[in-house]
Each structure stands twice: as C-alpha cells, then as structure tokens.
Amino acid sequence: MTAIPEDVAAAASSCHRTDEVAGLAGVVADDVQIAIWPRPVDPALRHFARTVLAADELEQVLEADVEALATFDPLPAEAHAADPAAARAFVADVRWLAGMFAELTGASRLGVRLVRLQKPMCPRFHTDFVGLRLLTTYCGVGTEWLEHAHVDRDFLGHRSMDVPDARSGLLRPGAVVQQVPEFAVALLKGDAWPGNHGRGIVHRSPATRGEARILLSLDVLGQAGGHHGFDTSGDGVRAPDDDDDCCGGACGGGR
Numbered sequence: 001m002t003a004i005p006e007d008v009a010a011a012a013s014s015c016h017r018t019d020e021v022a023g024l025a026g027v028v029a030d031d032v033q034i035a036i037w038p039r040p041v042d043p044a045l046r047h048f049a050r051t052v053l054a055a056d057e058l059e060q061v062l063e064a065d066v067e068a069l070a071t072f073d074p075l076p077a078e079a080h081a082a083d084p085a086a087a088r089a090f091v092a093d094v095r096w097l098a099g100m101f102a103e104l105t106g107a108s109r110l111g112v113r114l115v116r117l118q119k120p121m122c123p124r125f126h127t128d129f130v131g132l133r134l135l136t137t138y139c140g141v142g143t144e145w146l147e148h149a150h151v152d153r154d155f156l157g158h159r160s161m162d163v164p165d166a167r168s169g170l171l172r173p174g175a176v177v178q179q180v181p182e183f184a185v186a187l188l189k190g191d192a193w194p195g196n197h198g199r200g201i202v203h204r205s206p207a208t209r210g211e212a213r214i215l216l217s218l219d220v221l222g223q224a225g226g227h228h229g230f231d232t233s234g235d236g237v238r239a240p241d242d243d244d245d246c247c248g249g250a251c252g253g254g255r
Contacts, residue, residue, distance in 0.1 A: 014148040014201065015178075025104060027132065027187045033201040034145055038184040045093055046183065048086035049138035052079055054212040058116035063221060065109055066102040069095050074114045074216075090138075094216060097185065101134045101218050104187075109222035117205070117213040125165050126156065127200035130190035133219055135180065140213030142180035145188075145203040150175035153198065165204075179206065 014033040016026040027035035056078070064072045074094050080087040098110055117140075125146065135143055155163075155170035165171065180186045191200040206213075 012149075015145075021100060021185070024100075024185065024187055027189060030195075033148060033189045033196075033199065034203075035187040036180055036184055037186075038181050041183040042093070044086060045090055046139050048083060048090055049214040050212075052082045052086070053090075053114075053214045054116055054139060056116075058114065058214070060112070060114040062112045062114075063109060064098060064112050066099070066107055066224075069099055069102075072098070072112075074112055097134065097136065097216070098218060101187075101220075105132060105220050106223045107220045108224040109220075111217075111219040111221045113215075113217045113219075115215050117208065117215055119208055123205055123207075124160075125151075125170060125202050125204045127202055128188065128190035129192050129200075130219060131193045133188045133190065133217060135186045135188060136184065136216050137180070137182050138214040138216065139182065140208060140211050140215075141206040142182055142184060143186065143188075143203055144177050144179050144206045145201055146171070146175060146177060148199065148202075151202045153202075156202070 012031060014031065016023070016029065016032045016035040018024060018026060018035065018037050021037055021039070024035045024037050026032060053075075058076070058079075060074050060076065062072075062074060072095055073091050075087055075091060079090075094112070094114070098112065101107065102110060137143070150172050152169055152172055155165075155168045160168040160170060163169075171177075188201045188203065189196055189199075191197045193200070
C-alpha cells in the first residue's frame with residue numbers, strides 16, 4: 001500500500017460530514033466543497049427503487065416550482081401503478097428533499113432529475129460548472145469524489161491528453177477515492193459557486209458493478225426575489241472559453 005505523503009495527509013478536509021440534516025448548511029463555508037449527511041436507509045424506499053424503478057428505463061428530467069412542491073410528482077405513471085403506497089412514500093421523500101434544498105438555497109425553481117443508470121454517465125473525474133447540486137442514490141453505489149489535496153488539477157479535462165485518470169497524474173501519490181454512501185444526501189459545490197472557480201469538488205460516476213443505480217439530482221434554476229444569499233445557480237457566470245474541466249451540467253447531474 002502506498003503511503004500518503006505527510007503534506008497530503010495533513011491537509012484540511014474539503015468535506016463537511018454531519019449527523020443531521022441541518023448540518024448540510026455547513027457547505028457554505030469557504031473551505032468546504034462537499035457536505036454529506038449519511039441519513040439512515042429507509043428499507044421500503046430502497047426496495048421500491050430496486051424492484052420498481054430499477055426494473056425498467058427511467059429518465060425523468062423535470063422542473064419544479066418551489067411554491068407547488070406539495071403537488072410535484074417525479075414518478076412516471078407506471079411506477080405508481082406497480083406499487084401505489086410505496087410510490088406515494090417515495091414522492092413524499094423527493095418533495096421533502098426538494099423543500100430542504102430550496103430552503104437552504106433560497107430557490108424558487110428547481111431542476112429535478114431522477115434516473116436509472118446502468119453505466120457511469122461521467123466516468124472521468126471532473127468538476128461541474130454549477131453553483132450547488134444535491135445528489136442522493138436511492139439504490140446502488142454512490143458518487144465518487146476526491147479531496148482537494150489529493151488532486152493535481154493540471155490534469156483535469158483536456159490537460160490529461162486522454163490518458164486515464166489512474167495514470168495521467170491527476171491523482172497525487174497516496175490519493176484516496178472516496179464515495180458517498182447509498183441513500184446519503186450530498187451537496188456538491190461546483191466551479192460556478194461565487195469565488196469558487198477552479199476549486200469545485202472533483203468527482204465522477206462510479207462503476208455500477210452490474211447493479212442499476214437510481215439517482216436523484218437537484219439544481220437551482222431560479223432564486224426567490226429578495227434573496228441576498230449566494231447564487232447557487234451560476235446564472236450570469238460565464239464559463240471560461242478554454243475551461244473543459246467542467247461538464248457544465250451537460251450530463252444532467254447523472255453522477
């Protein structure tokens with residue numbers, strides 16, 4: 001096993017871990033790039049995700065007005081027909097997560113993506129040109145990420161010259177690939193967060209190991225009038241022309 005160099009091992013973590021949902025607000029700290037709440041797994045919701053949602057193609061790409069979350073439904077009709085009671089519980093969980101995310105960010109409108117992934121959508125390490133994104137995996141392996149100190153960003157994107165991440169120099173000696181647990185809620189800062197260009201969390205889709213993933217992602221599409229906090233949407237922030245280290249949200253949050 002390769003020893004982690006002292007300067008890498010001693011570096012401050014860019015991850016804020018919390019035992020309660022309110023602690024996710026710690027993501028706003030300047031030195032934090034990802035906040036993770038490993039909420040307890042709900043066996044009924046995971047079973048519904050595995051047996052109903054993962055049984056067929058699923059790609060729900062929607063927009064939700066925060067004021068109308070009480071009636072927002074991210075599921076296709078077939079999922080409701082397969083198990084009405086479990087579907088109602090699943091919808092309630094998505095609404096609750098969306099409401100929590102909106103309260104934290106001041107969002108008035110959200111982008112919601114609920115997908116079944118059979119293979120990695122973004123298999124290379126990258127950053128997103130977004131402000132803040134919520135991810136949770138209802139079943140299957142979670143998103144993989146790297147501490148800031150474990151990454152040499154000179155090899156992100158086109159700078160790797162298409163050499164695989166494991167050999168390009170992107171991973172510093174002793175780097176550890178970390179993973180968001182199944183069912184945990186993660187908030188990921190992107191390069192469009194104010195003052196965060198070149199510092200967004202470096203992450204990738206995990207190998208699915210033959211098991212489908214059911215992934216929910218939430219993005220801020222608009223913020224309430226009078227909101228004076230951070231701009232989580234990245235609206236009005238232009239990505240540098242030569243910066244393809246970020247996917248720019250092109251993969252739709254399918255991590």
